[in-house]
Amino acid sequence: MIKTELNYGDVYLVPKKTVVDSRKECDTSVQFGPRRFAMPVYPSNMKSVVSAETCELFAREGWFYTLHRFNVDAVAFTRYMQEQGLFASISVGVNDDTYEQLDALKAAGLSPEYMTLDIANAWCVKAERMIKHIKQHFPDTFLIGGNVATAEAARDLEAWGCDAIKAGIAGGRVCITKNKTGFHRPMVSTVRDCVAAVKIPVIADGGIVEHGDIAKALVCGATMVMAGSLFAGYDESAGDIVEIAGKHYKEYFGSASQFNKGAYVNVEGKKILVEYKGSMGKLLRELQEDLQSSVSYAGGATLSALRDVEMIQVYR
Ligand SMILES: NC(=O)C1=CN([C@@H]2O[C@H](COP(=O)(O)OP(=O)(O)OC[C@H]3O[C@@H](n4cnc5c(N)ncnc54)[C@H](OP(=O)(O)O)[C@@H]3O)[C@@H](O)[C@H]2O)C=CC1
Numbered sequence: 172m173i174k175t176e177l178n179y180g181d182v183y184l185v186p187k188k189t190v191v192d193s194r195k196e197c198d199t200s201v202q203f204g205p206r207r208f209a210m211p212v213y214p215s216n217m218k219s220v221v222s223a224e225t226c227e228l229f230a231r232e233g234w235f236y237t238l239h240r241f242n243v244d245a246v247a248f249t250r251y252m253q254e255q256g257l258f259a260s261i262s263v264g265v266n267d268d269t270y271e272q273l274d275a276l277k278a279a280g281l282s283p284e285y286m287t288l289d290i291a292n293a294w295c296v297k298a299e300r301m302i303k304h305i306k307q308h309f310p311d312t313f314l315i316g317g318n319v320a321t322a323e324a325a326r327d328l329e330a331w332g333c334d335a336i337k338a339g340i341a342g343g344r345v346c347i348t349k350n351k352t353g354f355h356r357p358m359v360s361t362v363r364d365c366v367a368a369v370k371i372p373v374i375a376d377g378g379i380v381e382h383g384d385i386a387k388a389l390v391c392g393a394t395m396v397m398a399g400s401l402f403a404g405y406d407e408s409a410g411d412i413v414e415i416a417g418k419h420y421k422e423y424f425g426s427a428s429q430f431n432k433g434a435y436v437n438v439e440g441k442k443i444l445v446e447y448k449g450s451m452g453k454l455l456r457e458l459q460e461d462l463q464s465s466v467s468y469a470g471g472a473t474l475s476a477l478r479d480v481e482m483i484q485v486y487r
């Protein structure tokens with residue numbers, strides 16, 4: 172029997188009676204780990220999406236962020252952010268270079284507030300070793316483990332010690348994992364299964380096409396949403412700007428692309444050009460307005476209203 176599963180584009184949310192006088196009354200803030208953030212969405216920890224400067228901007232705006240893990244100095248970044256009175260949120264891998272980076276953080280007496288273990292399939296023995304190592308040596312750090320796509324994987328990462336998990340395999344815009352390996356699960360099914368399986372927060376990662384997909388992810392039970400292409404086209408995005416026939420674009424490439432790896436080995440990502448859209452400030456405001464509107468349609472004044480919304484499948 173072949174199961175049918177759903178993506179954000181296959182579903183819509185059923186409106187309820189609005190109880191606020193203005194969308195401005197709707198509060199989009201979210202508690203995530205030790206801190207509260209202005210919005211439950213943040214940019215992907217990819218080299219073509221965030222730089223250290225992008226991360227600082229998000230932290231100053233009161234949004235969550237995670238720096239990517241490719242050729243960065245985790246010690247210098249953590250120290251810089253904490254000296255500015257901002258929180259430090261870094262990414263790590265599973266290989267020897269990560270163990271060395273963690274030793275260097277420890278030697279410097281630094282402990283980032285948040286760490287994200289970032290590999291394609293975190294339901295693996297190398298991730299298990301790394302998660303246990305981080306929880307032993309950085310007990311005060313809030314550890315996000317990912318990515319996973321099933322209830323069983325989510326439960327294992329929770330048992331290994333993760334404080335949150337990131338769900339979503341092969342649903343990203345620059346992903347070619349599903350083409351090259353055949354593996355993928357649509358996001359609505361992935362997020363709902365993972366949320367139902369664990370007590371810790373779940374981050375829905377990848378596949379956000381429309382702003383309304385963020386509300387759909389929250390209705391599926393996600394606490395946070397990570398998005399790459401959504402944040403890739405702005406001045407503050409990390410990708411290079413490109414001009415073609417008088418039109419401007421920004422480069423957006425996958426972390427498992429040849430461009431990120433520097434070699435064509437186990438490539439599961441591609442590079443695309445996304446429309447250049449100017450300053451990120453406009454996007455952040457619009458995302459907040461749209462989510463405030465979603466909360467009002469959900470019949471409440473806080474994000475918790477989205478926990479109790481009916482989702483319907485649309486046949487096309
Ligand atoms: N969310 C998603 O759907 C996906 C995200 N990505 C992103 O791309 C980046 C690279 O990811 P990833 O390839 O996991 O990380 P790395 O290339 O950094 O691999 C980490 C380590 O795990 C090993 N490894 C990776 N995949 C497998 C596997 N299938 N079986 C056994 N060992 C494995 C690698 O060894 P070896 O290379 O020798 O196998 C390597 O030692 C990450 O940032 C990740 O988030 C990539 C694909 C999908």
Ligand SMILES: Nc1nc2c(ncn2[C@@H]2O[C@H](COP(=O)(O)O)[C@@H](O)[C@H]2O)c(=O)[nH]1
Nearest residue numbers: 215343344346377378399400425426427440
């Ligand atoms: N299969 C791959 N997935 C990747 C790669 N680099 C990043 N990612 C994942 O995609 C999301 C962003 O998706 P978007 O739809 O919001 O653009 C990102 O957070 C990663 O989980 C890759 O090279 N291959």
